[in-house]
Amino acid sequence: MTLLKVDELQVIVRGGMAVDGVSLTLGQGEVLALMGESGAGKSLTAAAIVGLLPPGSRMKGGIIAFKGKRIDQSNRAGWRKLRGKHICAVFQDPYGALDPLQTIGVQLTQTLRTHQPQLTRALLRDRVAEWLEAVSLSADRASAYPHELSGGMRQRVALALAMAPGPEILIADEPAAALDMPLRAQLAGLMRRLAQAQNTSVLLISHDIRTALAAADRVAVMYAGRVLETGPAAAVLQSPRHPYVAGLIASMPGLAERKHRLPVVSGRMPLPGTAPRGCVFRQSCHNASDQCRAERPAQPASGAACFHPLPELADAGIRA
Amino acid sequence: MIVRFAISRLLQAVPVLLLVSVLAFALSAAGGSPSQPGSGPLPERYARFIIGAVQGDFGASLRLGRPVGAVILDRLPATVDLAGSAFALSLLLGVPAGVIAAVRRRSLAGRLAQALSVLAASIPAFLSGTVLLLLFAERWQMLPASGRGETVELHGWSTGLLTVSGLQSLVLPALSLGAFQAALLMRLLRDGMGQALESGFIRFARSRGLRRLSVLRHALANALVPVVTASALQFGSLLAVSMVTECVFNWPGIGQLLVQSVAAADVPVMVAYLLMLGVAFLALSVAADLLCFALDPRLRPPRTAQRTAA
Numbered sequence: 055m056t057l058l059k060v061d062e063l064q065v066i067v068r069g070g071m072a073v074d075g076v077s078l079t080l081g082q083g084e085v086l087a088l089m090g091e092s093g094a095g096k097s098l099t100a101a102a103i104v105g106l107l108p109p110g111s112r113m114k115g116g117i118i119a120f121k122g123k124r125i126d127q128s129n130r131a132g133w134r135k136l137r138g139k140h141i142c143a144v145f146q147d148p149y150g151a152l153d154p155l156q157t158i159g160v161q162l163t164q165t166l167r168t169h170q171p172q173l174t175r176a177l178l179r180d181r182v183a184e185w186l187e188a189v190s191l192s193a194d195r196a197s198a199y200p201h202e203l204s205g206g207m208r209q210r211v212a213l214a215l216a217m218a219p220g221p222e223i224l225i226a227d228e229p230a231a232a233l234d235m236p237l238r239a240q241l242a243g244l245m246r247r248l249a250q251a252q253n254t255s256v257l258l259i260s261h262d263i264r265t266a267l268a269a270a271d272r273v274a275v276m277y278a279g280r281v282l283e284t285g286p287a288a289a290v291l292q293s294p295r296h297p298y299v300a301g302l303i304a305s306m307p308g309l310a311e312r313k314h315r316l317p318v319v320s321g322r323m324p325l326p327g328t329a330p331r332g333c334v335f336r337q338s339c340h341n342a343s344d345q346c347r348a349e350r351p352a353q354p355a356s357g358a359a360c361f362h363p364l365p366e367l368a369d370a371g372i373r374a
Numbered sequence: 375m376i377v378r379f380a381i382s383r384l385l386q387a388v389p390v391l392l393l394v395s396v397l398a399f400a401l402s403a404a405g406g407s408p409s410q411p412g413s414g415p416l417p418e419r420y421a422r423f424i425i426g427a428v429q430g431d432f433g434a435s436l437r438l439g440r441p442v443g444a445v446i447l448d449r450l451p452a453t454v455d456l457a458g459s460a461f462a463l464s465l466l467l468g469v470p471a472g473v474i475a476a477v478r479r480r481s482l483a484g485r486l487a488q489a490l491s492v493l494a495a496s497i498p499a500f501l502s503g504t505v506l507l508l509l510f511a512e513r514w515q516m517l518p519a520s521g522r523g524e525t526v527e528l529h530g531w532s533t534g535l536l537t538v539s540g541l542q543s544l545v546l547p548a549l550s551l552g553a554f555q556a557a558l559l560m561r562l563l564r565d566g567m568g569q570a571l572e573s574g575f576i577r578f579a580r581s582r583g584l585r586r587l588s589v590l591r592h593a594l595a596n597a598l599v600p601v602v603t604a605s606a607l608q609f610g611s612l613l614a615v616s617m618v619t620e621c622v623f624n625w626p627g628i629g630q631l632l633v634q635s636v637a638a639a640d641v642p643v644m645v646a647y648l649l650m651l652g653v654a655f656l657a658l659s660v661a662a663d664l665l666c667f668a669l670d671p672r673l674r675p676p677r678t679a680q681r682t683a684a
Binding site: 145153155216 | 574582
């Protein structure tokens, strides 16, 4: 069953089209990784889904539907009812995600009480302890202030805070980006476990292919405000069809078998508002044709948005 | 913990206090006040000066012939009434206006708060005082133009806050003195609140579906920390700036006393005023630090080593 459907989403940032026609679906219990370089429009897409676009940006077009009901035109009260219990987002910065003036116990209590006002004081205390333990923190950490915790701990607290309302969809925007590699894997695993336990669907935003491929059922790869390829995580890793995605995977050490040097994706991603006519990747693409210059390839439900997709391969494609 | 912090903060104030006292002593020595005959070496005279000051003995006023301590004590309650009301007024006006201006930037109320703050911040106290006087006291005769009105004595401390005419007399000077501070507070809070509202934890709080009021409370608490420090120092400057307002409204406070004393070269009063203001500023800044300490856990020393480890 499709929980979330994003259709032809467009977001404008200071006059430039930063997200230009993105379509995504997220099924019940599914983990979808939205990947791409910084500035590709992943975070804006995520923010639009919870109605928390940063100042200076706004939704220009498209539809966002939750359980078949359009939500992108919700008013303030509508969004508030939706957020937390149904869709909850946790954003990048572990240092800025928690109120520095409140203990984490108070912040957890407040979040739980908002969504379950019937809980008694004693029950709330128990639930706070349970949530802290669920993210491998001892219960007596409830009295700690955010600055007394490490970055990894803070990010786990943020995860507990995001999961505590029992959301049906968790949007995790690079939750581990500021952490060390081992901590990232740990956090991704923890997130997956918690999501599975509550049957929560996850939209994981990441620029790190490794994390995305390890945690996700399906992936969508963004570039310059467009989704260039979607598909099951394993299939995209094994046999990317879009030249950009193939280059991205090939450039990851250890992911693809490599012969001599790591290939690079040449050229720079166009900034919002400067994308060329036709395919947004054509300026960096070796296979670009007249057709790529003239028209923009549509984003298929699954597969590559490309006029000249690479052939399906059994092993990871190497194109040097 | 807070006691230890308070003590250490007070100890830090000692050098500043010493500096102020040296300046005051220099003024006193240069003024050659005859009531404290300048005999003996300087350190001895300084010691005598300090001992006297601690006991409230600054000699006699040259102009009035009475002990300076008594003269100041006569005038102090009026200034405390005025500065206190002005401060309260600036909080009452500035804080809500700042919040509204931050939360509803584009609304009519937000724009109005914005425009009024520009107006209030750009009109000097003597002008706003005179305009208020001309309109409310002269033209419409709604409020008294001069003096404190009736006052009540409480344990030797007079206040106009408990009588109708006392309160009426306070309105114009407090408004004139407090408007500028209210505008400053409003801007400080608007910016702090605006910044807090765009911060990550507010965004995260909203994404968890917290009520708007809870979200605003988180933002306000975070915006308040710098405001507390600034407003404490502002209260100090209210005491100092009040001399203008006191002269315009013929308010019998220490500001007016200072102006009269300077005109008469009444050095002992000036010295006592200087010391008093210095002490008041220090006390206020310590109070502000204690308040911030209570508000912001990041300013407190780490609790124990094991808390921060692992």
